[in-house]
Amino acid sequence: MTGPPRAMRGGPSCDRDSMTEPVLKLSGVTKAFGPVMANENVTLELRPGEMLALLGENGAGKTTLMSILFGHYVADSGEVEVFGRALPAGSPRAALAAGVGMVHQHFTLADNMTVLDNVMLGTESLLSPTRDTGAALTRLTGLMERFGLRVNPRAMIRSLSVGERQRVEILKALYRDARILILDEPTAVLTPQEAQHLFATLHQMVDQGLSVIFITHKLREVMAASDRCVVLRHGRVVFEAATAETSAGELARAMVGSDIPRTSRPEPRQGKEILYLDAITVRGRGATPLLDGLNLNLRSHEILGIAGVSGNGQAQLADLLSGLIVPDDGQMVIHGKRVHAPSPAAMLAHGVGRVPDDRTGTGLVADMTVLENLSTEVYRLPAFARRGIMNFKALASRARQLVQAFDIRCPSVDTPVRTLSGGNMQKLILARVLSGAPSVILVNQPTWGLDVGATAYVHQQLLDAAARGAGVVLISEDLDELLQVADRIQVMYQGSLSAPVPAAGVDRAGLGLLMSGSHASPNAATGTTARSAA
Amino acid sequence: MLMWEFIIPLMAAAVQSGTPILYATLGEMMTEKGGVLNLGVEGIMAVAALAAFVTSFATGSPWLAFLAGGTAGLAFASLHAFVCITCLGNQVVSGLALTILGLGVSTFLGVPYVGLAAPGFDPFAFPLLSSIPVLGDIFFRQDMLVYISFVIPFFFWFFFRRTSLGLHVAATGEMPAAAAAAGLKPVALRYFAVLTGGFLIGLGGAYLSLAYTHLWTNGLSGGRGWIAVALVIFAFWRPGRAVIGAYLFGGVMAFQLRLQAMGTHIPSSLLLMLPYLLTILVLILSAWRGRRIDAPAALGTNIEPEA
Numbered sequence: 001m002t003g004p005p006r007a008m009r010g011g012p013s014c015d016r017d018s019m020t021e022p023v024l025k026l027s028g029v030t031k032a033f034g035p036v037m038a039n040e041n042v043t044l045e046l047r048p049g050e051m052l053a054l055l056g057e058n059g060a061g062k063t064t065l066m067s068i069l070f071g072h073y074v075a076d077s078g079e080v081e082v083f084g085r086a087l088p089a090g091s092p093r094a095a096l097a098a099g100v101g102m103v104h105q106h107f108t109l110a111d112n113m114t115v116l117d118n119v120m121l122g123t124e125s126l127l128s129p130t131r132d133t134g135a136a137l138t139r140l141t142g143l144m145e146r147f148g149l150r151v152n153p154r155a156m157i158r159s160l161s162v163g164e165r166q167r168v169e170i171l172k173a174l175y176r177d178a179r180i181l182i183l184d185e186p187t188a189v190l191t192p193q194e195a196q197h198l199f200a201t202l203h204q205m206v207d208q209g210l211s212v213i214f215i216t217h218k219l220r221e222v223m224a225a226s227d228r229c230v231v232l233r234h235g236r237v238v239f240e241a242a243t244a245e246t247s248a249g250e251l252a253r254a255m256v257g258s259d260i261p262r263t264s265r266p267e268p269r270q271g272k273e274i275l276y277l278d279a280i281t282v283r284g285r286g287a288t289p290l291l292d293g294l295n296l297n298l299r300s301h302e303i304l305g306i307a308g309v310s311g312n313g314q315a316q317l318a319d320l321l322s323g324l325i326v327p328d329d330g331q332m333v334i335h336g337k338r339v340h341a342p343s344p345a346a347m348l349a350h351g352v353g354r355v356p357d358d359r360t361g362t363g364l365v366a367d368m369t370v371l372e373n374l375s376t377e378v379y380r381l382p383a384f385a386r387r388g389i390m391n392f393k394a395l396a397s398r399a400r401q402l403v404q405a406f407d408i409r410c411p412s413v414d415t416p417v418r419t420l421s422g423g424n425m426q427k428l429i430l431a432r433v434l435s436g437a438p439s440v441i442l443v444n445q446p447t448w449g450l451d452v453g454a455t456a457y458v459h460q461q462l463l464d465a466a467a468r469g470a471g472v473v474l475i476s477e478d479l480d481e482l483l484q485v486a487d488r489i490q491v492m493y494q495g496s497l498s499a500p501v502p503a504a505g506v507d508r509a510g511l512g513l514l515m516s517g518s519h520a521s522p523n524a525a526t527g528t529t530a531r532s533a534a
Numbered sequence: 535m536l537m538w539e540f541i542i543p544l545m546a547a548a549v550q551s552g553t554p555i556l557y558a559t560l561g562e563m564m565t566e567k568g569g570v571l572n573l574g575v576e577g578i579m580a581v582a583a584l585a586a587f588v589t590s591f592a593t594g595s596p597w598l599a600f601l602a603g604g605t606a607g608l609a610f611a612s613l614h615a616f617v618c619i620t621c622l623g624n625q626v627v628s629g630l631a632l633t634i635l636g637l638g639v640s641t642f643l644g645v646p647y648v649g650l651a652a653p654g655f656d657p658f659a660f661p662l663l664s665s666i667p668v669l670g671d672i673f674f675r676q677d678m679l680v681y682i683s684f685v686i687p688f689f690f691w692f693f694f695r696r697t698s699l700g701l702h703v704a705a706t707g708e709m710p711a712a713a714a715a716a717g718l719k720p721v722a723l724r725y726f727a728v729l730t731g732g733f734l735i736g737l738g739g740a741y742l743s744l745a746y747t748h749l750w751t752n753g754l755s756g757g758r759g760w761i762a763v764a765l766v767i768f769a770f771w772r773p774g775r776a777v778i779g780a781y782l783f784g785g786v787m788a789f790q791l792r793l794q795a796m797g798t799h800i801p802s803s804l805l806l807m808l809p810y811l812l813t814i815l816v817l818i819l820s821a822w823r824g825r826r827i828d829a830p831a832a833l834g835t836n837i838e839p840e841a
Contacts, residue, residue, distance in 0.1 A: 072714070091717075092715060093717030096716075097717075102715065104715065108711045108712040108714075108716075109709070109712055110704075110705050110709040110831065111831055112708050112830070112831060113704065113705065113708060117701055117705075118705075118712065121701060121705050121718070122702065122713070122716030122717050122718045123716075124698040125698070126698055126699050126702075128698065129697070130697060131696055131698055172716075
């Protein structure tokens with residue numbers, strides 16, 4: 001996707017590689033958190049003017065490694081060398097001074113402060129009596145011009161979009177004369193267009209002599225944008241190659257350690273309409289409505305994907321289908337019956353199963369046991385309770401069955417849920433939801449933070465549920481996920497949904513345009529516009 | 535003209551009784567700008583008031599006593615800083631404990647001094663400025679500590695708007711991770727905010743025993759610490775609004791005293807409720823305006839240490 005800049009740089013960067021010392025060298029870095037080895041004897045080099053991709057599944061130790069480099073963590077053993085000099089451990093200040101800049105996955109920007117203040121933070125001596133904002137502004141504007149990273153320096157961070165915030169993070173590093181830029185999952189929150197723009201900017205930086213490491217688990221980005229790639233698994237470097245000499249398949253096998261489990265997908269069937277949202281509006285407290293005339297039409301036997309950049313109303317749509325908010329306008333019809341007073345209990349009674357995005361916040365009670373969490377939607381049913389006295393024997397045997405059927409790895413059903421891995425938590429939630437045989441299933445960001453195996457499991461469960469006749473609303477910010485499992489896709493932008501397009505044969509660019517609001521009119525024939533944009 | 539004779543002295547009294555509240559409000563505001571909630575203001579004021587009184591009584595120097603009050607406030611606040619910032623204790627619980635402890639300690643240690651008098655600060659006409667009509671009578675026939683309190687909000691504003699250290703403290707209150715990523719030490723910055731804040735709160739306590747009265751009685755702080763906590767919210771963490779709020783409350787307190795002195799038929803206990811009714815009203819109004827967004831984003835949360 002970023003072909004031209006790479007092609008232009010191809011020749012000279014190869015010469016530099018052979019002649020110059022690495023700008024950054026990690027040797028034998030080991031870090032354990034209790035019994036867990038986050039990094040084990042990791043050795044890594046970054047050459048000048050190079051774009052290095054650091055790959056690995058969640059929990060492979062990528063972020064820990066970069067945090068050691070940046071001084072947030074102190075390694076148990078091993079050394080970090082920047083431009084030939086050893087970097088003192090555990091000091092972000094030393095890392096900054098040595099020319100290392102880091103763009104964290106969760107931005108470290110203060111919302112209530114201006115762009116300029118955030119950029120200047122920590123760059124001036126405490127001894128200077130007043131801050132020289134004038135000079136800082138000139139310098140910042142210069143950097144913006146040079147790298148094409150435009151943001152209003154006087155704007156409050158809270159008023160900026162996610163893409164703009166990322167630009168501020170990069171500017172922060174450049175402002176401090178970073179020569180090495182590290183980006184942790186930089187495209188996780190961006191639209192495809194924004195991601196493309198980001199990589200173009202990074203290539204521009206590399207052309208101007210900076211070196212870049214970006215952490216990711218998206219193979220497509222690695223293949224398109226990097227010069228070289230290093231794969232981490234279980235804290236160890238398991239694979240290293242020039243990007244041109246490897247393939248996505250090889251990288252995927254290196255990441256997972258085996259072939260990726262494949263999801264089998266049944267032929268799409270035309271079911272009958274089971275959920276119908278008509279011009280739903282939720283006003284909220286702000287000036288713009290949270291949901292704005294939203295239309296959605298779900299059939300049985302299908303997975304309807306909801307794409308979009310987060311913050312465009314996905315949370316409200318999920319809350320609506322969970323019965324947590326009552327729409328101000330419009331109507332919700334399930335199985336031909338209008339839902340007059342939405343509430344969590346009413347939605348449950350209408351056969352809506354819910355898999356929320358925040359597993360430990362709203363999905364589970366982390367301090368309660370597997371048994372208790374599996375029982376939260378059924379404990380009042382006559383089979384499990386009589387006159388308010390719960391029948392724990394029945395609940396426990398049900399829980400044991402579910403643990404087995406859904407392969408939830410836990411010592412016993414009396415284990416507190418917080419000790420489970422993310423994948424097992426998600427299995428638990430799926431077990432609870434699917435055991436109720438819901439006809440409508442709302443799934444919000446179901447594979448966030450899960451490894452490839454757990455992700456495939458979740459996808460397979462959703463596909464199976466659809467095959468059994470349920471309709472699934474799948475909200476996800478990961479386009480790859482939607483293209484993989486959804487039958488139709490609608491794009492959410494500023495509280496309304498585009499017209500649905502079939503997932504088969506849809507092009508990313510078209511969806512990307514919809515995600516950035518370019519063709520945001522929900523009533524336009526967006527299916528055709530999306531394809532014509534290709 | 536009768537109205538003027540009533541209103542001008544009332545407003546002058548409002549400034550005087552608003553001054554300790556102003557010191558305490560700015561102290562709490564400083565603490566909260568750094569991200570720490572300190573509900574121990576009431577206790578810190580009580581302890582500082584006693585420390586100031588005892589120092590003045592023993593040395594005869596009101597200036598030394600004023601500084602002693604601030605230092606006592608700083609020392610007492612350092613307990614809170616240690617519990618919350620170093621031990622990651624709950625800020626609400628620690629603050630409440632500090633208030634209860636401070637009230638108890640000051641009452642206990644103050645027993646030998648009850649009813650005694652010590653040298654303090656007396657009002658005097660500020661040269662030139664006191665001759666300004668009306669304003670001069672309200673603002674410039676006060677004691678030295680009131681004049682000092684006029685300057686502090688400007689320093690406060692300058693500190694957060696124009697100095698690097700102020701930016702660092704504010705960043706720590708907004709997002710400690712951002713400060714850490716910029717190579718700063720958020721823990722040290724929070725200590726700075728809590729201790730400086732404690733010093734200012736202590737000055738407010740010292741005002742009570744050195745200028746507001748010149749003698750020691752139990753319960754001098756009289757709920758002013760709580761009012762200061764509420765005023766920080768009312769002021770949206772801005773020093774200018776803190777001045778307005780402090781004088782507003784000072785006015786209500788002075789007005790209530792005057793009504794009692796004039797012998798109205800309203801029961802005095804009802805009048806004593808006025809400042810607190812106003813506190814509740816002010817908090818409701820602040821909440822209504824939905825300006826919670828002005829609060830430091832990391833207020834009340836502790837900084838978990840990295841592994």
